[in-house]
Amino acid sequence: MKRAFKMPGFSIGFIMAFTFTAAALVSFFWTPFGTDGVDIVNKLHTPDGTNWFGTDHLGRDIFSMIMVGARTSIAVAVVAVGIGVLLGVPLGLAAAARKGSLLDEFIMRGNDLVFAFPALLIAILITAVFGPSAINAIIAIGIFNIPVFARLTRAGALSLWTRDFVLAARVSGKSRVRISFEHILPNITNLLIVQGTIQFSLGILAEAALSYIGLGAQPPIPSWGRMLADSQTMVSFAPHLALFPGLAIVLTVLGLNLMGDALRDLFDPKLRRDRQ
């Protein structure tokens, strides 16, 4: 961990991502103003000492909405990545353990099937059938994450299955399931962490995109994507309405990507050797 912080990319990315996570956590206890009431008299104020980021078209404090919106974004992304890891990793391990079997074919072709659809299309399909809500957005983004993790796990695991220590474990009579979880999984955690960071940033982007087209979190739950959509017709005379949620999305995603890149460099033995 210490080594990671020595890398400027990781530190900068970590600070960005941490800021928004902290804002999301703090918003549970405190925000400068409430976000579920409207205050029409004070609408469209430009940023000042009271409303640090100004107020929106319904007079709500944008700073508070960004804080609570961070909560929505992070919650959706965390759960969606969680779904991907919890379902995708075991599937990938199983496919690798039985390489070439019918099970392997079944899992991987199923993955190809899900992969063949663009992620957002799946999301639109699900929300169109079951109605727009944050929960459905989470499920939609989560489903898209499953094949990503399944493929990565299988590829990583396959190269490990030929290693001597796995052979030794097999000779000593361990079952394939035990080997998968006790020897394979710990050795591909690095891969999963790097991919998790990237999927996390993609999840935030996907949530913003779904909310932007009205299929994500429903009002009055603040969401960065919907704030952008609401501000669209007012950008020409109240640019701060679009600026702050836009910046929030960019900085969070950028931060996570910087972290992911740095972690990849750190975990990749080849790159590590180059640096030394």
Next chain:
Amino acid sequence: MKRILTGASVLALLASGAIAASTSLTLGDQLEPPHLDPTAGAAGAIDTVVYINIYEGLTEFAADGSVIPALAKSWDISEDGLTYTFHLQSGVKFHDGSDMTASDVVWSLNRARAEDSVNAQKTLFENIADVTATDDTTVVVTLSTPTGNFLFNMAWGDAVVLNEGDDVEALKTAPNGTGAFTFTNWVQGDSITMSRNEAYWGEAAKLESVTIKYISDPTAAFNAVMAGDVDAFPTFPAPENLPQFEADPRFTVIVGSTEGETILSTNNKMPPFDNPLVREALAHAIDRNAIIDGAMFGYGTPIGTHFAPHNPAYMDLTAQSNYDPELARTLLAEAGFPDGFTTTMKLPPPSYARRGGEIIAAQLREVGIETEVTNLEWGQWLEEVFKGKDFGLTIVSHTEPMDIGVYANPEYYFQYDSAAFQALMDDLNGATDPAKRTEILQAAQQMISDDYVNGYLFQLAKTGVANANIRGLWENAPTQGSNLAEAYWVD
């Protein structure tokens, strides 16, 4: 040489563009019609294109909402109010060249009132007992009961005259009317074009052609007006952009009235809204001015009942449902909901509904009523709310003129079922005396206000923007269509 040629052709293009600008007009609109037969569909977008411009009826609406002669140049009404004798204009031709005669009128009215009619407003014709043509230019309509607003009914886009024997399916994409414009082209998903009818029976249109371009996205609409891709946007979807147009000398902003009563529709059959006390509490929990300011940026007139404020019979009943959250809480407690309750609010796409919904949800939360808001597309809204009646609250603008009569239909989506109101509407249909009609209409307004059927919010304003050199566009929207034959350019 090549360069010179290109230069010359550009000049020629510019010159032709300059000439075309003074005789053709491109309008922008948000919703594209599903088809172009106004007698077979409820969509207002159909009337926007064809009403008066392509199809005409016996009577029609003028810009101020009054009913004026159209294909019928005059009429006689019998003493008992049961027989209307219409004298038709002579020399009127349909766009395909055939003559418009009394038999076309008979055919059109009989088709509209038939058992298997596909007309969206069959109630307009329900009192007609018989229609006959006594000669080529005279039509006699016999009514079963006196119908005070029969001439008004005949002015609707749903009552236009079609050519007898036309294939009605073909008319959906190729209308054949008598109006001052003939249908030219429909590029689905993009635009509809119509051209001046040179053989028009009345005063010819001033413009040679009119194109209506469909732009559903408000931001794209703003850009299209700013860039001059459209010359006017008669119903501009984003009121927040109007101050920018006002500040720009290239444009004029046209603010008028519409027939759109925007209401918080309440499902009167769904508990707890079947309790009048709950509905009364709802009415007092809503701050109309905040909604008009927040959702419409100030455009709109508060209403306290389902009636247009520019109508002479209108009563201002807003005081009866004034903003009083304290009273709302008391009423809720009295109704047995001291801690409030949770309900659903399903919102269609227009900004008055989406933004209005957020404001109302916040106002209701103040008195303890939680709402689960769902944003729906129009198709889903029609399916779930209008047809399925699966909703607690919704916000929608009722844009039909003089539509207080819908409250007499217990099957209508908000399901108000009052025998007293239905009797009142029967009286209204029988009354021909204007003073008596006004009296009944006012009693009806009072009754739905007393019963707090729906939350009455505001009368939708017609907020349009146009090139400053265009004249003759309708300022108000007394009906869903408007007469474009009067529009012209000045230099």
